[in-house]
Amino acid sequence: MPPKRRYDEIAAHFRRQIQDGELNPGDKLPSLRRVCDEFSTSMNTANRAFQMLKAEGLTTASLDGTVVAERPDVAVTGAARLGRLERTGQTRAPGESSSHHWSGLRSVADPVIAELLDVELHDEIVVRRRVHHREGGPSTFDSSYIHVRALGPVGELLDEGPMQRWWQELYKERTGREVTRSPERRTARIISQTELDALGIEMPADRTAAVLVVVNVFHDEEGPLEVWEDVYPPGAWQVDPE
Known part of the structure; x- marks a missing residue:
């Protein structure tokens, strides 16, 4: 990977502060000098x-200088959320909430998910779903597809509602195993009716829309452990978290 350019590093510094809530909507950034x-x-x-920050929708110009945008168009990725968790210990950013939590055992019908988890099509896996909301910004529909071997050490995966701690932290504590993440993948596809309902989007039956899908895959020493999928609503931006 080529070294980061200086302006990328500076933009990443302020991007992290905005994502972590150190800089809030309306807050003024330092002067260029x-x-x-x-x-x-x-x-x-x-x-x-x-x-760069302005082009990403994170900041805007005012009479007093550059300020954090009141209604950012950028949706938070799973990777950005994990980075914030590592830096601050907080699972959600200020002004962020979640709803539509669901968990259960399901037969995997998507060949892409089956391949990423290294299981056979129609094998049973753990599925956890939720919608993340940001005050003044877009929501994301998030799904976690988890290998059933994770249920041994973390039976709480099948509990309804949000977990108090990220399940992978419990897994690492209870197994002593390291969990690594592959590079983030991005693609696009047609939004499903389930996703439209979860995101509260009404669309005529004769219309369709493409959505951005961001996928993170986690592994331990036995192989793939979790596929985390973020689905963005039409019109939302996504930028690299670092």
């Missing part, structure tokens, strides 16, 4: 970083 001093960089580099 201050950014130049703090990051020992040129005015052109600092300005390019700020232009």
Whole structure:
């Protein structure tokens, strides 16, 4: 992977602060001159970083300078949420909530999910679903497809409602195993009726819409453990969390 450019690093710094709630809608970012001093960089580099944040919908211009956007169009990815969890210990960002929680055992009918989990088509897996909401921003429909061997150490996976801790933390504590994540994958497909209902989107029967799908796959020493899928509503942006 090529080294990050300086303006990418500066943009990532403020992006993390916005995602973690250190900077909230309406908060003012430092002046370009201050950014130049703090990051020992040129005015052109600092300005390019700020232009990236504006293009991503995270900031906007005001009479007082650059401020965090009131209604960001950027939806939070699973990878960004995990990064925030590692940095802050918080499972949700300020102003974020969840609903439509569901969990159960299901036969895997999607050949892509079966391949990613390294199971046979129609094998039984654990499925957990929820909708994440952000105040003033888009929601995401999230699904976790989990190998049934995880039920041994973490039987709580079948409990209804949100878990107090991320289940992989419990898995690592109880098994002593490391869990790693493969590079994030992105694709697009037609939104399903289940996803339309969960996201509260009404669409005429003769219309359809494409959605962005972001997939993270987690492994332990025995192989694939979880496939985490984020589905974005039409019109939502997604950017790299770092």
